[in-house]
Amino acid sequence: MNVRRLIPTAVLAGAVALGATALTACSGAEAAGGGKDGKLAVTASFYPMQFLAEQIGKDHVKVTSLTKPGVEPHDLEITPKQTAQLGESDVVLYLRSLQPAVDKAVGQSGVKNIVDAGTLTDLKAHGAEGHDEHEGHAEGDGHDHGEAGTDPHIWLDPVKYAEVAKGVGAALEKADPAHAADYKKNTEELTGKLAALDTEFKNGLANTAGKTFITTHSAFGHLAERYGLEQEGISGVDPESEPSPARMKELQEIARKDNVSTVFFETLASDKTAKTLAEDTGLKTDVLDPLEGITDKSQGADYFEIMRSNLKNLQKALGSK
The missing domain is CATH 3.40.50.1980 (Nitrogenase molybdenum iron protein domain)
Known part of the structure; x- marks a missing residue:
């Protein structure tokens, strides 16, 4: 004879509530901290974005770059593994139009916190005077490098790079409010160094x-x-x-x-x-x-x-x- 032991409704409801609370707490930590290591998972498109994330995020972030050392970023091709990794990111930092393959992957990633560095400062058109910048590439091959011929290389101007840094700092604060004070402090420290570099160039x-x-x-x-x-x-x-x-x-x-x-x-x-x-x-x-x-x-x-x-x-x- 099977004896079925009835669990009191109040006890069962309490257990379910406790389990839900634990699951929510765990999910919240992983969502804000990039997974089991408790760090914010940041994917950067290439080195200048990676550097900002590392300098501002420091110990609170785990930064991965889509462009490996030695690879010319303009012609990067995204692997399926990188596409999957991109979709699991808490924050994505990129510069739209510099890397067409990255633009496509980011657009399909579904990541909530996406930062396009080009929107954080002023992009202008710079090129070789009297020269067709796209000579040697067929029309429509993806080498547009910005709207209306804009120059994406904003990180080579310390002033513009500092403007981007401020935007990245704000994005990290939003994605991980528990460490907002640290991100703000690190951003101020980095922009101070960039201001000093600007002075060195100006004087030099x-x-x-x-x-x-x-x-x-x-x-x-x-x-x-x-x-x-x-x-x-x-x-x-x-x-x-x-x-x-x-x-x-x-x-x-x-x-x-x-x-x-x-x-x-x-x-x-x-x-x-x-x-x-x-x-x-x-x-x-x-x-x-x-x-x-x-x-x-x-x-x-x-x-x-x-x-x-x-x-x-x-x-x-x-x-x-």
Whole structure:
């Protein structure tokens, strides 16, 4: 004979309520803390976004970058594993139009807290004068790099990068209010360092023999505008686009007219065209890093070290007094 033991209704209801409360508490912690480790899960599209998340989030965040070291971010392809990881993020930081594959994946991710860095500051159009920035790519291949030819390389201007940092800090505060005070403090510390870097560039480039510099691709328009310089890119904002013979001839004339001493190349893109131009015009070559990623070949271990290397190289090339 089976004996069924009846559990009092009040006891059963209490147990159910207790279980629901525990489940809700657990889910809430994971939602605000990025899972079992109690940290906010932040996915960054590439290094400049990763750096901001790490500097502002510090011990409260677990940051993953979609672009691995050494990979040219403009041409990144997203793997299925990365797509799944993106969907599990608490916060996503990216720069729309820089990486078409990331734009698509972010749009399909369903993540609640998505931050587009381009909306946090002013993007402007900068490119190679007289040059078709998209030459070498078929129309509609995804290399649009911003609306109406806008320049996405805002992190190379410390002032604009600080504006983005403030927006990222606010997003982390919203996603993880329990640590809002720490995010606010870390944001203020970072923007203070960026203000100091801006002063270093302003003073370091105030008195130079020349103002024009030639670089592999037009990544330094925001920096040039900030400090009163003239950028001439061999290619446009896309480092993989091929310059036309007419553009190469035009750059030779610019180099002679403006007494340019150096052609800059970068760590993640081919230096072939830069070296060809330098050989044809008898110029020196040096590195100007667009800071789209860091490798063991980079002239520094983080954003600030590489930016100071860029400043030193610009001062040398432009004849700083």
